[in-house]
Amino acid sequence: MDRFVIQGGQRLSGEVQVGGAKNSVLPIMAAALLTDEELVIRRVPRLRDVASQVKVLQSLGARVLHDEQQGILKIRCDDEAPITAPYELMKTMRASICVLGPLLAKRKRARVSMPGGCVIGVRPIDLHLRGMEQLGAAIDVRAGYVEASTTQLRGSTLFLGSSAGSTVLGTANVVMAATLADGETVLENSAQEPEVVDLCNVLVKMGAQIDGIGSHCLRITGVKKLHGVDHAVIPDRIEAGTFAIAGAITGGDVTVRGCEPRDLLALIERLRAAAVDVTYGNDWIRVCAPRRFRSIDVTTLPHPGFPTDLQAQLMALLCLADGISMLHERIYQDRFIHVAELHRMGARIRKEGSTAIIEGVARLSGAPVMASDLRGSAALVLAGMAAEGETAVDRVYHIDRGYERIDERLRLLGAKIDRCTADVPPLSMVANSGG
Numbered sequence: 001m002d003r004f005v006i007q008g009g010q011r012l013s014g015e016v017q018v019g020g021a022k023n024s025v026l027p028i029m030a031a032a033l034l035t036d037e038e039l040v041i042r043r044v045p046r047l048r049d050v051a052s053q054v055k056v057l058q059s060l061g062a063r064v065l066h067d068e069q070q071g072i073l074k075i076r077c078d079d080e081a082p083i084t085a086p087y088e089l090m091k092t093m094r095a096s097i098c099v100l101g102p103l104l105a106k107r108k109r110a111r112v113s114m115p116g117g118c119v120i121g122v123r124p125i126d127l128h129l130r131g132m133e134q135l136g137a138a139i140d141v142r143a144g145y146v147e148a149s150t151t152q153l154r155g156s157t158l159f160l161g162s163s164a165g166s167t168v169l170g171t172a173n174v175v176m177a178a179t180l181a182d183g184e185t186v187l188e189n190s191a192q193e194p195e196v197v198d199l200c201n202v203l204v205k206m207g208a209q210i211d212g213i214g215s216h217c218l219r220i221t222g223v224k225k226l227h228g229v230d231h232a233v234i235p236d237r238i239e240a241g242t243f244a245i246a247g248a249i250t251g252g253d254v255t256v257r258g259c260e261p262r263d264l265l266a267l268i269e270r271l272r273a274a275a276v277d278v279t280y281g282n283d284w285i286r287v288c289a290p291r292r293f294r295s296i297d298v299t300t301l302p303h304p305g306f307p308t309d310l311q312a313q314l315m316a317l318l319c320l321a322d323g324i325s326m327l328h329e330r331i332y333q334d335r336f337i338h339v340a341e342l343h344r345m346g347a348r349i350r351k352e353g354s355t356a357i358i359e360g361v362a363r364l365s366g367a368p369v370m371a372s373d374l375r376g377s378a379a380l381v382l383a384g385m386a387a388e389g390e391t392a393v394d395r396v397y398h399i400d401r402g403y404e405r406i407d408e409r410l411r412l413l414g415a416k417i418d419r420c421t422a423d424v425p426p427l428s429m430v431a432n433s434g435g
């Protein structure tokens with residue numbers, strides 16, 4: 001198991017290029033199940049989650065060519081016999097649930113393991129299942145598997161809402177199912193996230209009829225057949241935001257290239273409120289840190305609000321702000337697992353329900369910490385780069401799920417970060433452990 005060892009206090013500067021969006025590419029890969037022609041996907045990031053989704057598709061009969069160097073995936077699903085997505089593969093990643101809609105639409109049957117539990121809180125799939133039922137599927141949950149069947153999906157008017165607002169992957173699943181249904185589907189309260197828009201754009205290129213893309217109401221008119229396409233996924237806004245916060249938290253000057261600033265306006269606005277100097281153009285954002293951050297309030301919301309996937313990283317920065325910041329998490333019930341680890345570095349954070357109250361401190365100090373989820377791990381890396389002394393972040397496989405070679409790219413910006421295998425601890429950690 002790898003760990004990162006970080007010597008804090010290095011100011012990041014320079015330019016970094018953003019890769020393709022993880023949360024776009026995973027559902028788009030599932031869309032390959034909707035056609036027997038080849039789907040070519042470009043700008044595919046080299047991530048553990050992409051490798052896991054490849055395995056899920058292969059278990060469903062897909063032939064996959066993956067050129068990791070070029071970031072190109074070629075997927076063809078002409079063997080339509082398999083319908084089971086097994087637990088061993090589904091447990092590693094929630095996005096694998098996106099195969100349900102395409103399987104039902106094209107193969108009329110699906111046996112898909114419930115995706116595994118997750119440390120960021122209970123993440124049900126009731127809305128996905130309700131959506132499929134409203135399109136005419138019979139659904140049974142048995143022995144950990146969703147067993148779904150239909151003679152033919154039929155368009156319907158449906159509302160997909162949770163107490164947190166819309167559902168991103170639920171929208172993706174229902175839209176994909178509706179593309180091959182009979183008649184029109186009206187999907188109210190659909191998610192507006194850029195990754196949903198990217199998926200819808202791919203589906204339209206494949207021959208689907210979808211109106212209202214990017215709005216809260218999607219109208220999908222079913223077609224008989226979809227065909228293969230060639231598509232480059234959008235830039236990863238969360239990766240871009242993470243690098244921008246990395247520049248700011250280290251007192252640096254970082255330009256993030258190849259991104260889509262319009263997808264990050266809520267972050268840009270909050271960083272500016274925290275006294276960070278942010279400028280941007282068509283496809284770049286430049287972040288220059290102030291001498292001291294101002295405390296701010298932040299509420300995570302569905303897009304275009306502040307993304308929950310940047311909450312942990314911004315929290316790391318607010319640990320160093322002047323005064324008290326409030327961070328309200330509105331998407332997940334319990335996405336504060338990084339708080340305990342930030343405490344180990346000297347942060348002062350109090351949790352009250354789904355709010356974190358952060359009292360800024362003058363400095364953080366390096367410590368051994370444990371990554372427990374993807375974005376929380378990114379926050380620990382950022383905090384480690386800003387802290388005095390050495391930080392060792394254990395279990396970085398979480399970070400490798402969603403950031404391509406983040407250590408190498410941070411090093412190019414001036415960070416002192418090394419990847420080590422966990423059973424060979426750095427000398428300073430051995431000394432600190434007293435043994």
Ligand code: EPZ
Nearest residue numbers: 023095123124125126127128162164167168169309331332
């Ligand atoms: C997507 O997850 C992303 N994952 C998440 O990114 C992201 O945090 C989330 O959207 C919100 O933006 C991928 O795209 C692969 P939701 P998703 O359904 O679609 C509740 C990351 O770090 N809900 O929009 O699974 C749910 O519990 C990951 O990259 C139900 O109640 O999230 C949550 O409170 C983590 N029933 C809220 O809705 C359902 O059936 C929003 O979840 C579905 C969701």
